Amino acid sequence: MTRASSCVDRADSPESSRGGAPSMEQDASLRPERILDLSERLSSVAGAKIGEIARVNRAAKMLAINALIVAARAGEAGKGFAIVAEEFKKISTEIDVVAGALESQVRADLDELSAIGGAILGHMRGQRLADLALNAIEIVDRNLYERTCDVRWWATDSAVVACLGDADGGARGYASERLGVILDAYTVYLDLWICDARGRVVANGRPDRYAGVVGQSVADARWFQDGLRTQTGDDFVACDIETNRLLGGAPVATYATAIREGGQAKGRVLGVLGVHFDWRPQAQAVVDGVRLTSEERERSRVMLLDQKGRVLAASDHRGVLSEIFPLDTSAGPMGSYADGDVTVGYALTPGYETYGGLGWYGCLVQRREVQALAVSAA
Template identity: 50%
Template sequence: MQDNTILKLAYDISSITRDKVGAIEAIMTTTKILALNARIEAARAGVAGAAFGVVAEEIGSVSTEINHIAADFREAVEAHTRQIEEVGGKMMIDFRGQRLTDLSLNAIEIIDRNLFERSCDVRWWATDSAVVAAAEQPDDAQRADFASSRLATILRSYTVYLDLWITDAQGRVVANGRPDRYPNVAGLDVSRSAWFRQAMQTTSGDEFTVADVTRNAALGDAAVATYATAIRANGEQHGARTGVLGIFFDWTPQAGDVVRGVGLSDEERAQCRVMLLDAEHRIIADSTGKGELGDAYPLKTGDRERGYYVNNNRLVAFALTPGYETYRGLGWYGVIEWDLVAGEKRTALEQNTVKTHQMES
């Protein structure tokens, strides 16, 4: 990166200057010793060596002056080099911080656009005639089987879902799209589930509900994002609520593709951890696999929607979900954590730059 090059050049200049000035000072020290010896020999020679003594004295004076100039030069170069390194260090933090903030926003925007489509799916499929019929007559096995086959057809095309469930108005699952994979779903009582209760409270077919990412025991304990809406009589926008359609987004592989697919360079990828956090700052996706679903991340936003800060030798960039079209988002964050020391040795001034940012944040 360009800012790293600036820091390296500044450090090299400082190092070269110290070496070269040190060499000059060593030569001048030798010269002063020679001049001293010359004065001693001139004194022994008496009148014959008087002129040589004057020359030796002048050489000593010149040597002293050169030493003073070299010392002033060293001090001036080192002072300017420190400023360059400090500015370069800040540039490094700011450049990386802004870049990673942009990539954090990109990651959460991809998820928002993906989940916006899920909100469209559930509202559309809830009006399917087979789904409507199954919810209106939940005890009709033939209608339930037909609805199950319709859901299976959807699932063959939409591979991002684990399963789709139809419930009656009391919260009993009457049909699902993958009874072969999840044979114990039909008949489940989901009346206490937040997604069911909230879906039954929607006021029109334009509304939907979404639950936080969590594990669903009936789906093999897989992590899912659950979207739901009320099924309405005749599939009408303001029809009576006769049941609920719940769709279960297969979270882990889809979110994993997002956090691992962020546009990082090879160098950045080796030092970065890309995460998605929910509104409670629980880790719901982690490119390193370190964070388990539900582990809390100590994000410090400072009431900002996006930005970055340095904490414990890590640069943390974040961006709050902006939503997408009619999808407002769930207060989730894209977060990228950069290990500032991994894979490289930093100069003392780089370390001081990080410490300064830590104090400022």
């Protein structure tokens, strides 16, 4: 039996490849923030140099005026010198005009460059965050698709099917042992439950850990009701994350399908198999595994959200299953937007194979760099 992959095992994105040219995160000279840094530096240098020209020209004007005064005192002997001083004064005036025009034009161009650089930077940052959000939700989709395969496969296991036709309990004990073997290999599950058609749990894979499960009724649980109504063995039920009292209050993603007579795809429904995916550690591995630099990670929050914006997982561990994040999805299924000093990038679940997803989102919220804010303020 092959050991099931965990969410973190599936983090196989192009960004994780080694070698090749340095990425923006690895080489500071390639970071988009350099656009604004360079425009600010150019603006500062240009302003300083134009100021120096004006200062030197003022000194030259004073020399020209002093020369005219001296020439006037010299009388006839100073007339030639006075002509030179007057011309020099005119040139200084022209330099003032040119310097003023230069400052005006350069300042306008630099302001435009800064605006364009800021727009490009915002777009690039937002696009990158959206790409990272998509990668995160795709990892979740691929992993949860495997769960849908598991539940449909295990529901056809002969021990699982025989368990529901057992009157003396021997087959149920064997089915429980069989589920335990599966759980030893597939470590991403908390427990597997076999339920009869009335919704009573008749066997579970970890009776030592969850001793009170067998005999409990799950008839009111949506996963059981929907699983009982699946049309064929190819169908499955995928539920949103919820805490399960019988599993110690742990958050689980439950997948279910009908157990059918003879394990046949269209056999008579005997009961339901429910598999409870251990959500917290797997989801945390996904949000913690998003490729951010250490500096970015300090000012970023990575989240998985359900279709209503409920936080399913967060890199800062805050608000899980209680906070509703006000995600603006007006840009479409994937996009980004600025909200004050933060940029938000998001991506809707694309689904994977036969798993269409539940309308969940990957989402990254990132504050602006402190250094960038300081440069802008200056």
